[in-house]
Amino acid sequence: MHTHVRELRRFLERSGHPAELVTPHGWAHGRGAALRRLVLLALFGTGAVLERVSGPAHVWWYRTSHEVFLRRTLARRLGDAGPCTVYAQCPLAARAALSARSGPHQRVVLAVHFRISQADEWADKGMVGRGGAVYRWIRSTERAVVPRVDGLVFVSEWARAALRAWLPQAGRVPSTVVHNFVANPQAGAGTQPGYAVPDVPAPRPPTAGDLVSVGSLEAVKNHRYLLRILAAARRSGHPYTLDVFGEGVERGRLLALAEELGISDLVRLQGFCRDVPDRLPGYRAYVHASYSESSSFAIMEAMAAGLPVLSSSEGALHELFDDGVEGRFWPIDDPEAAARILAELLEDGAGVTAAGRAARRRFLRDYDAGAVAPRLLRFLQGGGRGTAAGSGSFPARRPAPAGSRRARR
Structure with a gap:
């Protein structure tokens, strides 16, 4: 979510479209700012205490407090504003915007x-x-909010089908599917949207390792399975290295598992790094094993760097690349079979090069901000065609990403 907002704002700034990021913390600005900041500090600090005591209580407090202050911030911002689009990054942000807007001329897209x-x-x-x-x-909130917004933006066909499966009313809302996107790392700071760029990656830096994976160290990301694949590959005579960028609660368990499997020398948990896209070209392939994804910025950034991808096909991941073209799909319940697929790719030098070039071309076509962001902007401004009846044209002057704390950069 953070990356989605950051990349959209970057595109809007570079293409000359005014936008404003609105968050719950904006309530602390203006008259009485010092006191307001103290109130926010106390209220949000309460959430940190609740998190240690009760997960459900923490979630309720987190969501409720952020919505309250986002609604107040938006009410102050939208009260004297003309036609605009509020691009909400979660259902609570959408409800806050629906409450705060001064009329239907202020469009809310979720x-x-x-x-x-x-x-x-x-x-x-x-x-x-x-x-x-x-x-x-939470589900009751989504049932009440989703059907009321003016538009829905899905980041994958899978995400649209998953929501409509339990909330059929979502199908009545004008919607579009626009994959997430990232800025082309080879575009250069002065390059404008729509630029022409080579379809091959830049020369690779010195090799950093064989495999790389990016993502928070959480159970749903399934990094433990990646370690089991490495162990199986070593047993078959292929001791591939793996660097993992990201932090989370699974770190200790992953280190213990690597020791147990005898692959501690092959695995490096690199922690959080801000320059991961710059490091990616030093690897041979990108690996992913998540149980469920509505999209994956990590895979897109790997493809931008010209890396072939090995991934599960769970959730929306099967939409991101084609098996045998930009990479390979592997099972997430059979590490021996996955290790064989991995070796088949990496031991074929020409195949790795071809898949990397195909990945780069796919990125430029489907995930480059210069190619994809304009489609999102057209829909936000009311000029794009939705898939539900009743989608019309809405005047829009200032697309403003808005969200709870989770939607901020």
Whole structure:
């Protein structure tokens, strides 16, 4: 979500479209700012205490407090504004915008970043019980909000189908599917959207390792499975190295598993790094094993760097590349079979080069901000065609990404 907002704002700034980022913390600005900041500090600090005591209580407090202050911030911003589009990054942000707007001339469009429902994402993190009171409360919020917005932006066909499967009313809202996008790392700071760029990656820096993976160290990302693939590959005579960029609660467990599998010398947990896109070209392939994704910026950035991709086909991942073209799909329940697929790719030098070039071309066509962001902008401004009846043209002057704390950069 953070990357989606950051990349969109970068595109809007470079293409001359005014935009404003609105967050709950904006309430602390203006008259009485010092006191307002103290209030926010106390309220949001309470959430940190609740997180240690009760997951469901923390989730309820987090969501409720952020919505309250986002609504107040938006009300102050939209009260005297003319026609505009509020691009909400979660259902709570959309509800805050619907409450705060001064009329239908201020359009509210919701980005669907979540997998199925935000309730399921909190459950996956272990913060709420699946089917519990807070879980049901979150789904009830989505049932009430999603059908009321003026438009829905899905980042994959899978995400649209997953939401409509349990919330059929979402099908009545004008919508579009626009894949996430990232700025081309070879474009250069002065390059304008729509530039011409080579379809091959820049020369590779000195080799950093064989495999690389990027993502928070959480159970749903399934890094443990990657380690089991490495162990299987070593047993077959292929001791490939793996660097993982990201932090999270799984770090200790992953280190222990690497030791248990006898591959500690092959695995490096690099932690959080801001320059990951710059490091990617030093690897031979990108690997991914997540259980569920509505999209994947990490895979897109790897393809931008010209890396072939090995991934599960879960969720929306099967939409991102074609098996045997830009990379390979592997099973996530058979590390021996996955290791064989990995070796088949990496031991074929010409195949690795061809898949890397194909990945780069696919990125330029489907995920480069210069190619994709204009389509999103047209829909936000009301000029794009939705898939539900009743989509019309809305005047829009200032597309303003808005969201709870989770939607900020």
